[in-house]
Amino acid sequence: MVKVTVCGAAGGIGQPLSLLLKLNQNVDELSLFDVVNVPGVGADLSHICSDSKTESFVPSSKEDKSALANSLKGSDLVIIPAGVPRKPGMTRDDLFNINASIVRDLAQGIAENAPKAFVLIISNPVNSTVPIVAETLKKNGVFNPQKLFGVTTLDIVRANTFISQLYAKETKPSDFNINVIGGHSGETIVPLYSLGNSKSYYEKLSQDDQKALIHRVQFGGDEVVQAKNGAGSATLSMAYAGYRLAESILKSFKESSVVECTFLNLDESIKGAKEAKQLINGLDFFSLPVKLGVNGIEEVHYQVLQQISDDEKKLLQVAIDQLTKNIEKGVAFIKN
């Protein structure tokens, strides 16, 4: 029996993510939690004749903790796209404080009710919310770095799509699986086009076109925000990305050798984490390709850091500088 819980299931990301999970044959129980509207989403999804059971949970008041507890109990995997989008007049700090509190409270719920679950964080800013979850789980004595994942998969999805669009006659997006390392916002995102089968295509581009491609991956989210006239950010592609990582994790319960990039805590108990840290100024959190297994992250493929081009090394340095601050901000939110 595999139980998956989505926290924030009634949102723009949460709904399509829940639909995809409802269709996954490895999910036996789908638990939907949100502070609003989730009974409707749950009722709607429950009519789909896939084999998983759907349940929805909404708190009856601000003080009601039982809905979250019941939603989380017995979960193998918890995915968190809960949060608020930035509203007019709100600063990034205002947004940070709101989402940070939401994520912290959900992590507290996980610590109390599903301490062994795999946890996938979508709520932004991922570079800071993942450290918040790690610190909260640590405080409760239940942190397992092998099971905490910041979802950076949308950056990989975009990197694959965007290079393929430049070679539309010769390639399809599925021809590529670009490693994207670093963090999950702007210049912290470092696509490694110089490795693997993208190398020959990337090297055919002029320097300006290479720069434009990297920029498009780093700031791809802005294209969606503009196309939605500022009324929202990526939801469908983000749901797909979150689903892809969840699907890989569910697959790794049954087979080994699944590799995905994820933003993880480079705890030295994980094979390859110590070597990775030494190559990125000792950062505690970073996105790298990892090998998944039944216990979660089994090995960090730090070797990509030794194979990157000189141009990518420069991008990496910028990413490290920004990430240091983002991570500190998340840790400070819990510690202070």
Ligand code: APR
């Ligand atoms: N617990 C559970 N769900 C919550 C909570 C909470 N404490 N607070 C808010 N939510 C729910 C909202 O009710 C809403 O249904 O989270 C959902 C968020 O959905 P949207 O507002 O549509 O936002 P969305 O576009 O899905 O983005 C969610 O993901 O990519 C990030 O930056 C994005 O942080 C944002 C998050």
